[in-house]
Amino acid sequence: MTTTAGKVSKKKTWPAIALVLIATALLIFVIALLDRSPRTDDAYAYADxxxxxxxxxxxxxALAVHDNQAVKQGDLLLQIDPRPYQDALARAKASLVALDRQIELTQRTVNAQQYNAKSVQAAVESARAAAVQADDTLHRTEPLLLQGYVSSEDVDRARTAQRAAAAQLNAARLQAQQAAAAVSGVDAIVAQRAVVMAEIAIAELNLEYATVRAPFDGRVVSLKTSTGQFASALKPVFTLIDTRHWYVVANFRETELKGVHTGTPATVYLMNDTSQRFRGVVDSVSYGVLPDEGGLALPGGLPRIQRSLNWVHVSQRFPVKIRVENPNPELFRVGTSAVAVLNPGRGNAAEHG
Incomplete structure (x- = not known):
């Protein structure tokens, strides 16, 4: 009876041992698989x-969009009342026309002043020639008085003519100085023209800014305004999601990042439809997070990743940004829960950065 009971006990023990061995093998296989292809569900969809x-x-x-609407690059988003900026542009252009007219008239005046100065300068030359001639006449006449060829009256007339010619020359020189001083210029007005041209450029730019268009393909979110609302410069009206590029930001343990770099292949899927898989590549791996432990002052802008246990030391998690190839625009939303799997062994060595 004892021998038979022992045989029965051994028969019952072997299946249990086999089950333990199979479970152990499966566990080792899963651990090895996870080691080669790190996986995490601590991830979410992201777009700029x-x-x-x-x-x-x-x-x-005019408000040409509504909340959550998809838009294309160049589509009209909103129109700010352009009339004040149209008026400013018209006023600046009118100032330019008036200034150009003033420059033209001033130039005519300057030309007339220049012509007058040249005319007076010609009179100076004429007076100088007359003075030279009067000097020569006096110098020829004075010696002839001693020889009796001319009378004293002739000499007096020559002296008087010489003094008159000298006086006329001095008067002509003074007139020439006055005429030269009266010649003005248009430099100051031309400088004003540059200022008006700058005002026109600013007015044109402000008028262009009154029409706001989409800078890229995207989707409107957080729209909480309507037509008639006063918009202030540099204050956001709504947010535009850049739907041209979608990412999954996945937080992986630091022990899983060996061999992970820019270009490492990845597979992701979203929790709102787990049946669709998307290929991607690692865009970047974070080089800093804000640790939970105190004693180290780091910039507050670093991401904070909560650790799952506080009674045992666990590996820190670092965000890995994965660029998704051919995302489904109907599924991807910023913040959607996701699952990411990395494949470091399949990466292109040439892309290792």
Missing amino acids: TTDVVPEVNGRIV
């Missing part, structure tokens, strides 16, 4: 965003 910020003040007269 930008605030739509008007660069001029004004009342919104």
Whole structure:
């Protein structure tokens, strides 16, 4: 009876041992698989965003989009009342026309002053020639008085003519100086023209800013305004998600990042539809997170990754940014829960950065 019971006991023990061995083998296989292809469900979908910020003040007269609407690059987003900026542009252009007219008239005056100065300078030359001639006449006449060829009256007339010619020359020189001093210029007005041209450029730019268009393909979110609302410059009206590029940001343990670099292949899927898999590549691996432990002051802008246990030391997690190839635009939303699997062994060595 004892021998038979022992045989029965051994028969019952072998299946249990086999089950333990199979479970152990499966566990080793899973651990090895996870070691080669790290996986995490601590991930979410991400896309770059930008605030739509008007660069001029004004009342919104047209709001061409609604919340969560998809838009294309160049589509009209909103229109700020352009009339104040149209008036400013018209006023600046009118100032330019008036200034050009003033420059033209001033140039005519300057030309007349220059012609007058040249005329007076010619009179100076004429007076100088007359003075030279009067001097020569006096010098020829004075010696002839002693020889009796001329009378004293002739000499007096020559002296008087010489003094008159000298006086006329001095008067002509003074007139020439006055005429030269009266010649003005247009430099100051031309400088004003440059200022008006700058005002026109600013007015044209402000008028262009009154029409806000989509800078890229995206989707409107956080729209909480309507037509008639006053928009202030540099204050966001709504947010635009850049749907041209989608990412999954996955937090992997530091022990899983060996061999992971820019270009490492990855597979991701979203929790809102686990049946669709998407290929991707690692865009970048974070080089800093804000640790939970105190004693180390780091910039507050670093991401904070909560550790799952506080009673035992666990590996820190670092964000890995994965660029998704051919994402489904109907599924991807910023913040959607995701699962990411990395394949370091399949990466292109040439892309290792």
